[in-house]
Amino acid sequence: MFDVAIIGGGPGGATCAAVCAASGSRVLLLERGRFPREKACGDCLNPLAWRVLDKLGVSEAILFSQHTKLEGVRFVGLDGGSVRVPLPKSGRPELGITRGRLDAILLQNARDKGAEIHEETTLTSITRHASHWQLDSDGGSFSTRELVAADGRNSTVARLLGLLPSLLPGERIGLQTHFSAPKELEADIELHFLREGYAGLAPVGGGEANLCLVSRAKDLKSIKASAMQKYNLPENQSWRSITPLSRAPLLAAQESLWLVGDAARVVEPFTGEGIAYAIRSGALCAEALLARRPDRYLLAHNALYKGRLWVNQLARAACLFPALGTAFVRLGQLFPPALGLLTRKVVGNEPQ
Numbered sequence: 001m002f003d004v005a006i007i008g009g010g011p012g013g014a015t016c017a018a019v020c021a022a023s024g025s026r027v028l029l030l031e032r033g034r035f036p037r038e039k040a041c042g043d044c045l046n047p048l049a050w051r052v053l054d055k056l057g058v059s060e061a062i063l064f065s066q067h068t069k070l071e072g073v074r075f076v077g078l079d080g081g082s083v084r085v086p087l088p089k090s091g092r093p094e095l096g097i098t099r100g101r102l103d104a105i106l107l108q109n110a111r112d113k114g115a116e117i118h119e120e121t122t123l124t125s126i127t128r129h130a131s132h133w134q135l136d137s138d139g140g141s142f143s144t145r146e147l148v149a150a151d152g153r154n155s156t157v158a159r160l161l162g163l164l165p166s167l168l169p170g171e172r173i174g175l176q177t178h179f180s181a182p183k184e185l186e187a188d189i190e191l192h193f194l195r196e197g198y199a200g201l202a203p204v205g206g207g208e209a210n211l212c213l214v215s216r217a218k219d220l221k222s223i224k225a226s227a228m229q230k231y232n233l234p235e236n237q238s239w240r241s242i243t244p245l246s247r248a249p250l251l252a253a254q255e256s257l258w259l260v261g262d263a264a265r266v267v268e269p270f271t272g273e274g275i276a277y278a279i280r281s282g283a284l285c286a287e288a289l290l291a292r293r294p295d296r297y298l299l300a301h302n303a304l305y306k307g308r309l310w311v312n313q314l315a316r317a318a319c320l321f322p323a324l325g326t327a328f329v330r331l332g333q334l335f336p337p338a339l340g341l342l343t344r345k346v347v348g349n350e351p352q
Contacts, residue, residue: 002028002116004289005135005144007123007157009035010099011049011275012261013150014106015282016289018056021114023290028142029107029115030135032122036104040176040242042200042269043098043210044070044189046276050092052283061105066205067097071187077326078193094272096189096204098178102275123151126160133256146289148258150282153247155263163250171244172197174214174269175224177237181209189272193325196223200269214245214269245269252301253285253294260285265305280304 004020006013009031021027045062053059070093076082087094111117121139126147128134135142149157158164181203190201197215204210211231215223228237249265252258261278281301288297317324 001132002026002142002144004028004146004148005030005133005142006115006148006150007135008149008151008155008261008263009033009107009110009117009119010039010103010150010152010261010278011106012263012278012282012285013148014103014110015052015056015279016148016150016260016286017110017115017117018106018113019283019286020290021110023286025290027110027115028144029110029117030121030123030137030139030142031107031117031119034119035107036100038178038240039099039103040174040212040240041099041210041274042176042202042212042272043096043204044202044272044275045095045097045102046273047092047094048273048276049279052279055283056106056109058105058109061109062095062097062102065097065101065105067095067101068187068203068205070094070096070189070202073189073191075325075329076190076192077329078195078322079326081326081329083329084188096187096202096210098204098208098210099275101205106279123156123160126157146256146258148260148285148289149263150260150278151263153242153244153262153266155259158250158259158263161257165248165250167244168246170216171246172214172216173220173241173243174212174245175220175239175241176210176212177233177239178204178208178210179231179233179237181207182231185209193322193329194223194226195322196220196226198322198325199223199227212269251298252281253288253297255294258285258289258294258297264301267305277304 003025005028006017007030017027017029072084072086074082074084118139121137123137125136132143132145133147149155192199196219200212202210213223247266252264260281284300285297
């Protein structure tokens with residue numbers, strides 16, 4: 001019998017596992033992949049995560065690994081016009097770092113703190129009993145008092161429990177790949193508004209760049225072909241995909257069931273906040289879980305997102321209607337503080 005079982009070994013799950021294990025709880029973590037592994041992600045570590053990373057004791061390891069300290073965001077409109085907004089220089093930096101490197105550090109930290117981790121293990125069924133959960137997987141069966149879903153926007157836990165919302169019509173798809181960074185790419189994030197959707201480009205250390213493409217399914221072939229031509233990518237270039245990019249939020253906590261990261265609430269990838277939200281919600285979940293206070297987690301989870309959802313909605317609108325995004329670029333050219341304010345809201349330093 002485990003005290004806590006966590007499904008998913010990404011940033012949210014690994015953070016929750018580390019905090020719970022460090023408290024003396026018997027922690028199980030099931031991860032269907034084998035680390036290190038890459039994910040369809042923008043690979044940007046927002047400064048909002050540093051406080052938790054410091055408490056976990058992994059900040060030095062992350063900064064020692066290959067990464068790029070990002071210095072600015074360049075917005076590019078449909079007409080090719082652009083405006084660059086520098087990132088805040090005070091406080092901890094925004095990093096470009098691959099999920100392969102970051103997630104491996106976080107999962108190893110959870111293992112070092114005492115969590116029992118089973119990789120390459122897929123959850124197949126969940127049975128709820130009066131005092132515990134029965135988890136069946138292709139790697140065996142387990143019992144746990146508390147269950148944490150940290151397995152992303154297409155959460156297996158939510159699906160098996162009948163909680164996963166239906167997909168919205170016309171939902172977008174994201175594609176992501178790594179390739180040798182273009183010589184002209186500096187330490188900036190580039191966000192390109194395109195007729196089919198948008199593209200994000202960021203250096204992630206080791207001479208690599210992360211390229212993300214987002215569009216509706218009908219435009220996916222076109223946006224991919226344009227990107228492959230622009231960046232001279234080979235026909236056999238490896239791509240990762242993800243969908244949906246938006247989804248109704250789920251209740252983050254109820255009796256003995258907890259959701260963190262994208263399993264609870266999906267944010268627009270354009271904002272680059274997903275990893276930070278996963279890490280911070282994982283820590284908040286662990287603290288409330290150890291106190292057996294789901295109400296505390298609900299309040300903290302709502303507070304985490306409160307005041308920032310308007311940025312998410314604005315970013316989503318700009319991506320769905322690229323002409324609107326281009327208008328923002330033109331506004332930024334005429335009045336740079338406008339885009340500067342938005343950028344600081346998205347990638348600014350963590351509030352105290």
